[in-house]
Amino acid sequence: MILDLLFPNRCIHCNRIVSGDLIVCGICYSQIHFTHYDYFENNPVKEKCSLLFPVEHTYALIQFEEESLSRKIIHELKYRGREKTGKIIADWTTERLDFKNEKPDLMVTVPLHPRKLKKRGYNQLHLFTETLSKFYNIPFDHNLVERNNYSKAQALKDKKTRLETGSTFSVTKNISGKNILLIDDVFTTGNTISSIAWEILNAGDNKLSVLVMAMDA
Known part of the structure; x- marks a missing residue:
C-alpha cells in the first residue's frame, strides 16, 4: 500500500x-490502433503467411506502427520488464477473437534461446498464451519448439538482415494430426514464423494457424 x-x-x-x-x-x-481482422477471413497476416507456408487462419490484434502507442506497449512487454503486459494484451484479444467452432487443438509459442531467456527473465509470450489458454480452454505447450541458435533481437536488425538470416528451430516431440496455433509477438517479415511453421508441418500431418499481438506495416 x-x-x-x-x-x-x-x-x-x-x-x-x-x-x-x-x-x-x-x-x-x-x-491504440486495433486491426479488427477476422480470424476466418483474408487479412494482411494471412496474405503474407500464404506466400511462405500453408496456413489455415490468422489474426493480429494491433498495428505495430512507427512511433505509435502500440509499438510502445510491445516494447514495454519485451524490453522494460513488464511481463504483466502480456495478460493485458491477452484480455484485449479475448474481447475481439472468437474461434467459434474451430478452436485449435494446441497453442505453441515462439521460443527464446536459453541465453536470451536468462537475460530477459521471462518469455514475453508465456503469460499472454497462458491467459488465452485459460479463457478459451485450449492447452498450450511452451516447449514443443526450441531455438537452436542465439541471435540479437529482431528489432535491432535491419530489414535486409532479418530477411537473410533466420534462426534455426526444431520440434522436440512427436506431434501429428493437430490443428496448431502458433503465437508470436510481432509479425514483420514472417521469417521466424515461417521457419517454425515448416518444422511443425513437416513433423506430421498437422495444420497451422497464426496469432500475433501486432502486425508490422
Missing part, C-alpha cells in the same frame, strides 16, 4: 496514474 502511494502505476503514454492492472489510461486506450 505504501509503495503504491510512493510509486503509483502510471499510463506508459501520458503518465496519468492508473490502477495496478492497467498499462494505459482510458483516454490513451482509444489511441
Whole structure:
C-alpha cells in the first residue's frame, strides 16, 4: 500500500496514474490502433503467411506502427520488464477473437534461446498464451519448439538482415494430426514464423494457424 502511494502505476503514454492492472489510461486506450481482422477471413497476416507456408487462419490484434502507442506497449512487454503486459494484451484479444467452432487443438509459442531467456527473465509470450489458454480452454505447450541458435533481437536488425538470416528451430516431440496455433509477438517479415511453421508441418500431418499481438506495416 505504501509503495503504491510512493510509486503509483502510471499510463506508459501520458503518465496519468492508473490502477495496478492497467498499462494505459482510458483516454490513451482509444489511441491504440486495433486491426479488427477476422480470424476466418483474408487479412494482411494471412496474405503474407500464404506466400511462405500453408496456413489455415490468422489474426493480429494491433498495428505495430512507427512511433505509435502500440509499438510502445510491445516494447514495454519485451524490453522494460513488464511481463504483466502480456495478460493485458491477452484480455484485449479475448474481447475481439472468437474461434467459434474451430478452436485449435494446441497453442505453441515462439521460443527464446536459453541465453536470451536468462537475460530477459521471462518469455514475453508465456503469460499472454497462458491467459488465452485459460479463457478459451485450449492447452498450450511452451516447449514443443526450441531455438537452436542465439541471435540479437529482431528489432535491432535491419530489414535486409532479418530477411537473410533466420534462426534455426526444431520440434522436440512427436506431434501429428493437430490443428496448431502458433503465437508470436510481432509479425514483420514472417521469417521466424515461417521457419517454425515448416518444422511443425513437416513433423506430421498437422495444420497451422497464426496469432500475433501486432502486425508490422
